[in-house]
Amino acid sequence: MTENVNDPRIVRTMHMLREALLELMEEQGFERITVKDITSKAGLNRGTFYLHYADKFDLLERITEEMMQGLRQIAQTFDPLDLVMHESQDTPFPFTVRLFEYFGEHARFFSVMLGPKGDPAFSVKFKEFMQVHLMDKFNEFHHSEDRVPVPWDYLMAYLISAHLGIVQYWLERGRDHTPWDVALMFTRMTQLSPIQSAGLKK
Amino acid sequence: MTENVNDPRIVRTMHMLREALLELMEEQGFERITVKDITSKAGLNRGTFYLHYADKFDLLERITEEMMQGLRQIAQTFDPLDLVMHESQDTPFPFTVRLFEYFGEHARFFSVMLGPKGDPAFSVKFKEFMQVHLMDKFNEFHHSEDRVPVPWDYLMAYLISAHLGIVQYWLERGRDHTPWDVALMFTRMTQLSPIQSAGLKK
DNA sequence: CCATAAATGAACTTTGTGTTGATTAATGAT
DNA sequence: ATCATTAATCAACACAAAGTTCATTTATGG
Numbered sequence: 001m002t003e004n005v006n007d008p009r010i011v012r013t014m015h016m017l018r019e020a021l022l023e024l025m026e027e028q029g030f031e032r033i034t035v036k037d038i039t040s041k042a043g044l045n046r047g048t049f050y051l052h053y054a055d056k057f058d059l060l061e062r063i064t065e066e067m068m069q070g071l072r073q074i075a076q077t078f079d080p081l082d083l084v085m086h087e088s089q090d091t092p093f094p095f096t097v098r099l100f101e102y103f104g105e106h107a108r109f110f111s112v113m114l115g116p117k118g119d120p121a122f123s124v125k126f127k128e129f130m131q132v133h134l135m136d137k138f139n140e141f142h143h144s145e146d147r148v149p150v151p152w153d154y155l156m157a158y159l160i161s162a163h164l165g166i167v168q169y170w171l172e173r174g175r176d177h178t179p180w181d182v183a184l185m186f187t188r189m190t191q192l193s194p195i196q197s198a199g200l201k202k
Numbered sequence: 203m204t205e206n207v208n209d210p211r212i213v214r215t216m217h218m219l220r221e222a223l224l225e226l227m228e229e230q231g232f233e234r235i236t237v238k239d240i241t242s243k244a245g246l247n248r249g250t251f252y253l254h255y256a257d258k259f260d261l262l263e264r265i266t267e268e269m270m271q272g273l274r275q276i277a278q279t280f281d282p283l284d285l286v287m288h289e290s291q292d293t294p295f296p297f298t299v300r301l302f303e304y305f306g307e308h309a310r311f312f313s314v315m316l317g318p319k320g321d322p323a324f325s326v327k328f329k330e331f332m333q334v335h336l337m338d339k340f341n342e343f344h345h346s347e348d349r350v351p352v353p354w355d356y357l358m359a360y361l362i363s364a365h366l367g368i369v370q371y372w373l374e375r376g377r378d379h380t381p382w383d384v385a386l387m388f389t390r391m392t393q394l395s396p397i398q399s400a401g402l403k404k
Numbered sequence: 405c406c407a408t409a410a411a412t413g414a415a416c417t418t419t420g421t422g423t424t425g426a427t428t429a430a431t432g433a434t
Numbered sequence: 435a436t437c438a439t440t441a442a443t444c445a446a447c448a449c450a451a452a453g454t455t456c457a458t459t460t461a462t463g464g
Contacts (some may be wrong), residue, residue, distance in 0.1 A: 009410055009461065029323075031233055034451060045412050050453065116326040121231075121318040123325075141402060148401035149390045154368060155399050158391055161367020162360045169359035188351045189360055193395040197357050199350035200343060211430065211441055236420060247443050252422065 014052055016042040018063050021056070022108050029117035030060065064122060067109055068129065074098055075133035088191065092183030100179030103167060111171035114164070123164065130160045162189070216254055218244040220265050223258070224310050231319035232262065266324060269311055270331065276300055277335035290393065294385030302381030305369060313373035316366070325366065332362045364391070 005011065020042035024033045035056060039046045053059040078095050086093050103110050113122045135156050150158075163186065170182050177185075188197060195201050207213065222244035226235045237258060241248045255261040280297050288295055305312050315324045337358050352360075365388065372384050379387075390399060397403045 007410070007462065013411080035453085036451065046452095047413075047454090048411055051410075055452080116323040118322050120320050120322045120325070123322070124318040141400070148399075149394060150387045150399045152400065154371065154384075154387050155391070155396065157367050157371035158364045158387075158399075159396055161370070162364035164367070165359050165363020166356060168363070169356065182356075185352045185356050189357070190396050192351060193398070194357065194361055194392050196395070197350075197352045197360075198343070198354070209431070209441070215442080237422090238420065248421095249423090249444075250442055253441070257422085 010052070013042075013044060013048060016044060017049060017052065017059060021059055021063070022112055025112045025117055026108075030056070030119060060119070063109065064113070064119075064125070067106060068125065070102060070106070071099075071129055072133070074102055075129070078133060078137075080137040086187075090184075090188070092180055092187050096183035096186050097179050100167075100170070100182055103171065104175055104179060107171060107175060110167070114168045114171065127160050127164060130163065131156065135160065159190075212254070215244075215246060215250060218246060219251060219254065219261060223261055223265070224314055227314045227319055228310075232258070232321060262321070265311065266315070266321075266327070269308060270327065272304060272308070273301075273331055274335070276304055277331070280335060280339075282339040288389075292386075292390070294382055294389050298385035298388050299381050302369075302372070302384055305373065306377055306381060309373060309377065312369070316370045316373065329362050329366060332365065333358065337362065361392075 017038060020038045021033070024037055024041060033056060035049050036046055038056065038059070039049050049059075053062070074095075077098070082095065083093060112118055114126070166182065166186065170177065193201075219240060222240045223235070226239055226243060230239075235258060237251050238248055240258065240261070241251050251261075255264070276297075279300070284297065285295060314320055316328070368384065368388065372379065395403075
């Protein structure tokens with residue numbers, strides 16, 4: 001397990017192992033992958049793998065943590081007041097655009113991890129991220145516990161999962177729309193009922 | 203690989219293997235499970251496993267297929283016209299209630315498979331099921347390709363994932379509402395915009 | 405140029421896989 | 435109740451991959 005990130009050999013090796021894992025996950029899914037597979041795809045000795053990672057789970061966790069770190073950094077720029085101000089405008093919310101740009105930059109990772117060959121625990125992590133960094137900032141609004149059409153927590157589960165679904169579908173389709181366009185869909189679907197979104201009702 | 207389903211020994215053995223797998227998946231997730239784990243939890247000889255299943259993937263597939271068969275059977279009773287007739291009523295759609303009852307009966311399976319330790323390919327299967335048996339029956343309504351607020355396919359992805367999310371959350375919470383109650387939430391969230399569902403707007 | 409340390413290669417133990425063949429035990433048809 | 439059938443057990447096997455160790459080669463940076 002190495003620490004020194006200055007040595008270009010280490011950077012190179014770790015990068016190759018990470019790339020190899022993602023490629024293999026696309027092909028076979030995480031389950032079937034062996035350490036042998038990873039190192040031979042990366043063109044490295046099997047022993048070298050263990051110099052940097054404990055096992056394939058460890059490797060995946062490290063990649064994941066890096067991506068989540070990137071997401072958290074973007075989340076810092078989110079202000080719920082911006083969203084309130086933005087209400088009823090028919091332009092995408094800028095923060096959402098930024099998120100989609102990030103997904104696009106790391107499309108390989110997100111598309112594999114959120115897809116059928118991915119890790120369901122990652123989807124959960126991703127949902128928790130949205131819950132903590134986005135949804136929880138609106139908790140102030142729901143003090144009126146009684147007489148709401150739908151319990152707050154179920155509504156959150158609905159919205160978070162819906163948003164995750166859009167990200168998944170967008171990646172699955174090979175990003176057939178710009179981040180700006182998908183973000184606009186987000187904004188509209190949040191403002192309208194599903195029936196209105198479909199254009200079946202003014 | 204056995205065929206004769208009449209022999210009670212076979213029924214018993216297969217049932218024990220299935221139960222053991224689900225229990226282990228709850229504990230450790232599919233990935234870490236060995237055939238040894240399954241048979242010793244089931245109190246059977248390791249060799250016996252191979253009399254019935256090729257490997258642990260095979261076992262999981264068979265269980266999955268059984269559950270999907272049950273879902274398809276329920277889906278046969280679905281008529282999109284019923285849903286149209288039901289519009290703007292504030293009662294749950296009966297078909298949805300039936301589905302949730304089924305999820306409840308097989309809560310162990312669905313909660314594991316749709317949860318963080320589950321199989322992401324199953325979530326995809328489940329979404330495809332909803333797409334084919336529910337959503338596709340409304341394709342007739344969207345001939346007006348132009349000027350819709352959101353592309354039809356993205357709206358479908360949004361709705362399907364949202365609904366999956368509710369099922370997941372309901373199971374995760376240990377089914378803290380009756381099938382009737384959750385089904386009513388469904389109906390309301392489909393009729394209202396997210397902002398209305400939250401009670402933030404008339 | 406050279407001390408340091410990363411990568412390689414080979415050997416080794418351990419764990420799980422999937423199969424086989426002989427033996428024991430349960431089943432259901434007579 | 436008997437008995438042929440066949441499921442389940444048990445032990446042994448070859449094989450593949452995991453994870454470790456250590457001597458050797460190669461690349462890095464001072």
